[in-house]
Structures are given as structure tokens and as C-alpha cells.
Amino acid sequence: MKRINIEPTEKAGVYRQMAEQHGTPLLLLDCDKLAEQFNALTHALPRVELYYAIKSLPHPAAIQTLGALGANFDIATSGEIELLRAQGTRARKTIHTHPIKRDKDIRDALRFGCTTFVIDNIYELEKFIDYRHRVGLLVRVSFPNPNTPIDLSRKFGCREDEAMLLIQKAQSLGLHVKGLSFHAGSQCPDSTNHVHAIKQCGKIIDAVFQASAKILSILDIGGGFPVEYITPVMDIQTFCQPINAALKELPAHLHIIAEPGRYLSAPAMTAVSRVMGKAKRGDATWYYLDDGIYGSYSGQMFDHATYPLTIFSDIKETQQAVLAGPTCDSIDVIAEQITMPPLDIGSVVVGHQMGAYTSASATNFNLFDQAKIVAINVPELANSNITLLHK
Amino acid sequence: MKTYTETLYDSYGQEFAVDKVYFENKTDHQHLIIFENAKFGRVMALDGIIQTTEADEFIYHEMLSHVPLLTHGNVKRVLIIGGGDGGILRETCKHASVEHITQVEIDDQVVEMCKTYLPNHSAGAYNDPRVNIVINDGARFVRECTEKFDVIISDSTDPIGPGDVLFTSDFYADCKNCLADGGILVTQNGVAFMQLDEVTTTAKRLKPYFADQTFYCAAVPTYIGGVMTFAWASDNKAYRSTTVETIKQRFNAANITCRYYNPAIHIASFALPQYIENALAADVSE
Numbered sequence: 001m002k003r004i005n006i007e008p009t010e011k012a013g014v015y016r017q018m019a020e021q022h023g024t025p026l027l028l029l030d031c032d033k034l035a036e037q038f039n040a041l042t043h044a045l046p047r048v049e050l051y052y053a054i055k056s057l058p059h060p061a062a063i064q065t066l067g068a069l070g071a072n073f074d075i076a077t078s079g080e081i082e083l084l085r086a087q088g089t090r091a092r093k094t095i096h097t098h099p100i101k102r103d104k105d106i107r108d109a110l111r112f113g114c115t116t117f118v119i120d121n122i123y124e125l126e127k128f129i130d131y132r133h134r135v136g137l138l139v140r141v142s143f144p145n146p147n148t149p150i151d152l153s154r155k156f157g158c159r160e161d162e163a164m165l166l167i168q169k170a171q172s173l174g175l176h177v178k179g180l181s182f183h184a185g186s187q188c189p190d191s192t193n194h195v196h197a198i199k200q201c202g203k204i205i206d207a208v209f210q211a212s213a214k215i216l217s218i219l220d221i222g223g224g225f226p227v228e229y230i231t232p233v234m235d236i237q238t239f240c241q242p243i244n245a246a247l248k249e250l251p252a253h254l255h256i257i258a259e260p261g262r263y264l265s266a267p268a269m270t271a272v273s274r275v276m277g278k279a280k281r282g283d284a285t286w287y288y289l290d291d292g293i294y295g296s297y298s299g300q301m302f303d304h305a306t307y308p309l310t311i312f313s314d315i316k317e318t319q320q321a322v323l324a325g326p327t328c329d330s331i332d333v334i335a336e337q338i339t340m341p342p343l344d345i346g347s348v349v350v351g352h353q354m355g356a357y358t359s360a361s362a363t364n365f366n367l368f369d370q371a372k373i374v375a376i377n378v379p380e381l382a383n384s385n386i387t388l389l390h391k
Numbered sequence: 392m393k394t395y396t397e398t399l400y401d402s403y404g405q406e407f408a409v410d411k412v413y414f415e416n417k418t419d420h421q422h423l424i425i426f427e428n429a430k431f432g433r434v435m436a437l438d439g440i441i442q443t444t445e446a447d448e449f450i451y452h453e454m455l456s457h458v459p460l461l462t463h464g465n466v467k468r469v470l471i472i473g474g475g476d477g478g479i480l481r482e483t484c485k486h487a488s489v490e491h492i493t494q495v496e497i498d499d500q501v502v503e504m505c506k507t508y509l510p511n512h513s514a515g516a517y518n519d520p521r522v523n524i525v526i527n528d529g530a531r532f533v534r535e536c537t538e539k540f541d542v543i544i545s546d547s548t549d550p551i552g553p554g555d556v557l558f559t560s561d562f563y564a565d566c567k568n569c570l571a572d573g574g575i576l577v578t579q580n581g582v583a584f585m586q587l588d589e590v591t592t593t594a595k596r597l598k599p600y601f602a603d604q605t606f607y608c609a610a611v612p613t614y615i616g617g618v619m620t621f622a623w624a625s626d627n628k629a630y631r632s633t634t635v636e637t638i639k640q641r642f643n644a645a646n647i648t649c650r651y652y653n654p655a656i657h658i659a660s661f662a663l664p665q666y667i668e669n670a671l672a673a674d675v676s677e
Contacts, residue, residue: 085417091398091439111421113398113439133586136401174588176402 001308001352003230004338012312015272015348018374024348025291025371026272027359029057031065032377034268034355038069041225041260044240047247051095053223053261054080056356061375062265063087068379074259078108085112095220097181097259099140099156100124110134118181118220120158125166128175136178137170138220139163141204143197148185148224149304157182163204164211171214179218179255180204187262188224190234191242197221198246205254218255225263229353230308236263262356269355271296271307271371275347276326284320285342289349292325292332294365296351296358300334303357309334310350313341323349327366395426397615398439399549400585405441405615407434413508425508431613433509435476440549443476445511447612451579452478452512453652454609454660455621459542459575460486461641461657462630466541467491470569472529472557474546475501477513483544484516485647493540495525495532502526530556533565541571545578558589560596563624567600576624580606583667584617590667591674593622602626606667607660609651618664631661 018026041050051074052066058080063073067089075081076098084094091113098105099120106117106127119125120140128135142157158166163180170177180201184193198221205216221243226233233239247256273291280286291297299305309323318339325332343349362370393409410427417423425435432445443451456479460466466486471479471494483492496502502524505512516522525532529545543566547557556562557578566576576597581589583606590606597604601624608618638654663671 085422090396092396111438113396115398115401133588134400178401 001228001230003306003308003335004340005308005310006340007310007312009312009314012348015312015350019272019274019348022372022374024272024274025289025295025369027296027354027371027373028270028272029059029061029355029373029375030268030270030377031061031375031379034062034065034264035069035379037264037267038066038071040236041240041258041263044236045244045258047244047256048221049255049257050264051220051257051259052264053097053259054083055360056261057265057269057358057360058083059359059373059375060087061373061378062268063089065379066264067093072257074261075109075114078105081108081112081114091115095138095257097138097220101127103127106131116178119166120156122166122169125170125173125175129173132173132175136176138179138181138218139166139170139177140181140183141197141201143182143184143193143200145185145188145193147193148188150186152183152185152222152224160200160204164207167208167214167216168212171212177214177216179216179220181220181222183222183259184224186224187226187233188239189226191239194221194224195242195246198243198250202250205251215253217253218257219250221256221258223258223260223262225260227263227266227353227356230306265355266353267355269358269373271351271354271358273349273351273371275343275345275349278343278345281322284322284336286322286324287343287349288324288326289334290326290368291351291371292327292334294325294327294329294332295362295368296354296371297325297334298361298363299354299357302361305353305357307354308352310352311340311343312348313343315341317341326368329365395424395434395436396439397436397441399441399615403585403616405613407431414504416504423504425504433511434613435505435509437548441613442548443478443509443512444613445509448476448478448512449649450609450611450651451614451619452482453649454607454656455479455544455546455577455579456482457642457647457649457652458607458621458657458660459544459577459623460489461638461645461654462633463541463573463575464637464641468538468540468542468571469493470533470540470543471495472533472543472545472547473497474544476505476509477502477516479544479546480519480522481512481514481516484519484521486645488645490521491523492519492521493523493525493538495527495529497526497528499526528556530559530562530565533562533569536565536569538569539571539574540569541574543570543574543576545576547579549581558593558596560599563597564600567624573627574625575627575630576601576622578622580620580622582614582616582618583608583620583664583670585615587666587670590620591670594671595674597622597624600624603628603631605631605661606663608663609656609660620667623661634658 051072095116142153
């Protein structure tokens with residue numbers, strides 16, 4: 001989609017109705033879309049078991065929807081554990097993937113029942129000595145990717161040559177390393193780095209077996225599956241085809257998992273805000289929306305995302321415009337140097353692809369309320385009071 | 392079918408069919424559930440770990456109470472740390488010679504809930520006039536306690552969560568101070584095959600305070616992975632030379648009915664599998 005899309009006012013009906021019913025700012029979470037994305041990725045990666053990275057959109061309806069489809073969950077904090085616990089998620093369906101943890105984080109996860117953890121350095125390995133009979137570890141390996149907006153191998157992950165040393169050290173401490181993980185980068189333009197990382201991990205897995213007859217059984221290929229904001233991206237089948245080809249070269253016993261977040265959640269949520277004021281400043285008309293950079297549009301700051309927007313107007317002529325957020329800070333601007341028909345105060349502005357890293361990183365700056373999330377098409381759960389026990 | 396999966400270990404575990412959930416509660420980051428299973432009756436699990444079941448609890452509770460009580464031979468005062476389900480209390484109350492029992496449980500809700508949902512564990516023992524229930528942290532209780540006991544029984548959860556202070560060197564030292572002359576401390580110490588270093592760590596921490604320290608064993612089906620060990624600590628080395636005849640006499644005199652415990656099992660339970668002996672020997676020579 002384009003950055004600014006102009007639709008006739010008759011198309012605004014459903015958004016206006018939701019805005020009136022629930023108030024704005026609003027985020028509409030469509031669980032059917034979430035399910036559609038999960039099914040598309042499952043189809044594109046037939047050998048891979050998916051662990052939803054709930055950090056991208058930690059919402060109960062998202063957990064319920066994906067859980068009902070058989071998804072597993074990637075967790076990183078005790079807060080995320082509490083969210084899953086409240087949804088009755090089985091702990092065996094979770095892995096804890098934060099490479100750096102406090103002792104309490106480890107204990108909280110174990111007490112929940114999550115026993116798979118990720119490490120990438122010796123200090124982190126040593127934190128598990130007391131829990132060595134209870135846990136299985138993944139070693140996160142770094143494969144830097146200069147071609148992505150967010151290089152997830154800078155802050156975390158050991159060098160390839162360090163992986164073997166960590167695994168040997170773990171063995172000497174009586175700790176079980178059961179596999180490797182990597183993150184090829186976020187919003188990858190293609191799967192070149194995934195393929196490279198899979199090949200290199202295959203070599204490490206082989207080298208570990210040659211050196212010590214130790215069988216690594218899990219490879220976690222992370223995330224990075226792209227979604228379209230305002231720039232077209234490769235379709236998911238085409239993106240995953242080289243990954244599947246690379247996985248075919250790995251030993252058949254290897255269990256392959258992935259941690260998609262953005263790919264599942266981004267298209268599932270739509271922001272609805274309204275113009276709360278406007279002013280003519282210089283050549284441009286400034287429109288002040290009730291949601292902005294400190295709210296649902298925080299991803300423009302933290303996630304390097306630019307969301308496609310839709311306004312509704314039947315007027316042909318256009319003007320210079322700026323769309324700003326509601327706070328008192330001057331950096332709170334969503335879009336500037338844009339051209340569009342004039343809007344009235346109270347008009348609805350819609351943001352698309354706003355499920356991932358939007359509300360997740362929204363603030364309460366100025367004590368403005370965060371956008372309310374309204375979930376639609378939530379799957380019905382039978383016996384929801386004892387879902388913990390569901391297979 | 393509804394199931395409950397234990398998550399004690401990453402690569403191995405047990406699963407129960409759940410016929411009916413009696414109670415499920417989450418308090419202060421603890422998750423507690425009591426459910427019905429066809430083979431084990433009522434099963435209680437805490438934070439993904441099986442705590443006790445109606446069908447096999449007798450093995451654990453009989454061994455953790457009758458072994459120290461009948462070895463001592465003249466127990467008047469007993470201190471129970473933990474044991475909120477009441478099973479240890481039930482077995483201890485069977486000894487008519489015992490005059491006083493203090494039980495220290497950190498969470499009064501556990502006691503009430505077990506009375507309601509696992510009534511066969513305590514079997515009315517909480518109403519025994521010899522019993523004094525104290526709601527307190529067990530570690531703090533022994534630290535501040537000025538009374539003396541002939542036997543201290545630590546019936547704790549595993550060393551992750553609130554029970555972990557009951558596995559420290561300080562706790563063992565404080566227990567020593569609460570023991571009368573000839574007193575015995577016993578503690579639940581996990582399944583040695585799965586967690587061998589719990590045995591060596593406990594041995595290392597207990598030995599500085601007691602003239603005699605060892606372990607004894609029993610296999611409890613739902614504490615999976617082999618025999619469970621109970622730590623034994625006392626200043627009286629002669630206890631372990633007690634003959635089966637003496638134990639038999641005391642057992643008969645006490646007139647107690649058991650389903651797992653008997654004098655022959657009592658004596659035999661101190662024989663440790665060689666892998667445990669090896670681990671203890673290796674740790675000493677380190």
C-alpha cells in the first residue's frame with residue numbers, strides 16, 4: 001500500500017461505527033487475519049514448528065487464537081509467562097528465548113513449567129548449574145545481517161567458533177545443550193541469511209557430533225519473515241522456498257522450530273484514530289490525531305516501521321498536510337510533507353499493518369490513554385476455565 | 392482426554408489422565424491443582440511438579456516418620472517442618488509415646504485446602520490434642536526456637552520456590568540447635584538418580600554439624616526416576632547399629648499398622664545403591 005491512501009467517505013462506515021462504539025484511539029485485532037497468517041506460514045514451512053513470539057503483540061486474544069491452531073509460544077519475561085498462564089497455555093508448548101536472564105527469571109519460568117532456555121555466553125551458562133537436571137538449552141549463534149532494518153545478531157548470539165566451546169563447557173558442567181538457535185534479522189528482504197545460518201548451524205551440529213558423539217536435536221531458525229508496510233516484500237512461499245531447500249540438507253532427526261512474531265501479528269491489527277484538532281501553519285495544514293508516536297505509532301520510533309494510512313474524503317483537490325500525534329512533544333509527528341484532501345475535526349484516520357510492535361511499545365506519555373484493543377473473530381473456547389488441561 | 396504433564400525435567404516426565412479437577416488455584420506465582428486420576432486417586436501438583444497422591448503417599452510418609460521415631464526409641468517431642476498435607480502428622484500421631492508435636496507450615500491455606508480436598512492424608516490428625524500448628528516460615532522458626540525436640544522431620548517441596556531455604560547449611564545448623572541430646576533430623580532429599588548432586592550437596596552441608604550423617608531410601612512411584620533419598624543426621628552413631636530385633640520389639644510395642652514400613656525394610660533402607668555410595672565417596676575425596 002501507499003503511505004497515504006484516499007478512499008471515498010462511504011468506505012469509512014465500519015471504522016466510524018467502531019470509533020463511535022468503542023471510542024478512539026482504537027486498535028482492531030482481527031483474529032481471523034492472525035489465523036490466516038499462521039496458516040500461511042505453516043504452509044510455507046511444512047517441516048517447521050512455529051513458536052509465536054508474543055512480544056510483538058502480547059494480547060490474550062492473540063494467544064487464544066494461535067493456541068487453538070496448535071501454535072507454540074516464545075517467551076522472554078516473567079510478565080509474558082503470566083499472560084500465557086492466564087490463558088491456560090501448557091508450559092510444554094513454550095520456550096524461553098531471552099539470552100540474558102536473572103536468577104528469578106529462570107525460577108519463574110521453571111515454576112511455570114518451561115524448561116527450554118537460550119544461552120549465548122559462559123556467564124549465562126553458569127547460571128544454570130543449579131538447575132542442570134531440569135533444563136535443556138539452546139545455544140544462540142550470531143549471523144550478522146547488514147541488509148535488514150534491525151540486525152538482531154549484534155546484541156545477542158555467540159560467534160560460530162564459540163558455539164562448540166560453549167557446548168563442550170556445558171557438557172563438562174553436566175548441562176544438556178539440545179540444539180542451536182539464530183535470528184537472521186527482522187523484516188528480511190530475502191532468505192539469504194537464513195540459508196547461510198542454516199548451513200553453518202548444520203556444520204556446527206555435525207562438528208559437535210564428530211567431536212563428542214553428542215546429538216543436537218533442535219534447530220531454531222528464529223524469525224525475520226517479512227510483511228508489507230509501504231514497500232512490497234517477497235511473498236512468503238517464495239521467501240521460504242530456499243529455507244526449505246536448505247533444511248532438506250540437514251539430518252532427518254533434527255526438529256526445526258521458528259519464532260515468528262511480526263509475520264503473524266502485523267497484518268492482524270488496524271489503528272483507528274480521529275482528528276482532534278487542526279491548524280494552518282505555513283503552507284501545511286496540521287492535523288492532530290488522538291494517537292501518535294508515543295502511542296500505537298511507537299513502532300515508527302522503535303521498530304523502524306512506516307505504516308500505510310487511509311483517510312476518507314470525497315473532495316478532489318489536495319493540500320500540503322502534516323499528521324501529528326496528540327502529545328506536547330514536537331517529535332510526535334506521524335507523517336509530514338504529504339498531500340491529501342482537507343479533513344474535518346472528528347474525521348477518522350486508519351493505520352494498517354499495525355499489529356506488531358505498536359501497542360507493545362506504546363507509552364502513557366502526557367498520561368494520554370493508550371489505544372484500546374478490540375478483538376474481533378475471537379475463537380470460542382470450550383471449557384475455558386480449565387484450558388490448562390487441554391491437550 | 393484431559394491430561395496433566397509434569398514439567399520437572401526437560402527431557403523426561405510423567406503424564407496423568409485427569410478425570411476431574413477438584414481444586415485449581417494460583418497464588419503469588421504458585422499454581423496448585425488437585426485432580427482425580429484413575430490409578431493414583433487424588434493427585435496434588437504445585438508449579439508443574441507432583442507433590443503427593445492418595446495411592447502412593449503411604450510409602451513416603453511412613454518412611455519419613457517411623458524410621459527416625461522407631462530408631463530413637465523414646466521420642467516424646469517431634470517437630471515437623473512443612474508437611475501441610477498432614478501425612479507426616481498422621482503417621483507421627485500413631486505413636487502413643489509421643490507427647491507433643493509442633494508442625495510449622497508456611498501457608499495456612501495449604502493446611503485448610505488439604506483438609507478439604509485430601510482428607511485421607513491427615514485422617515483427623517489435625518484434631519489430635521498433642522498437636523500444635525504454627526503458621527510460620529520453617530527456617531525462621533528453627534532460627535528463633537528455644538525448645539528442644541527428639542526428632543525433626545523436614546517435609547519440604549523441591550529446592551525451587553519457597554522450600555529452598557530448607558536445604559541450606561544455616562537451616563541444618565538451626566535444626567541441630569533445636570534437637571535434644573540423641574535427637575535425629577530427617578529430610579526429604581529428592582530422587583538421587585535424577586538429581587545426584589542433591590545428595591552430595593546435602594551431605595556436605597549436614598556433615599559439619601552432626602557426628603553421623605547418611606541417607607536411606609524408598610521408591611515412591613510418582614516421584615519418578617528411581618529411589619527417593621531421605622537425609623539422616625544425628626550425633627548418636629550407635630543408632631545405625633540398631634538391630635532388626637530391637638526395631639521389631641519397638642514396632643510391635645507401638646502397635647502400628649503400616650503398608651510399606653516394616654522392621655526389615657527399616658534396616659534395609661539404609662543400604663544405598665552403589666552409584667550413590669560412589670558419589671558420596673567421590674565428593675569426600677575432592
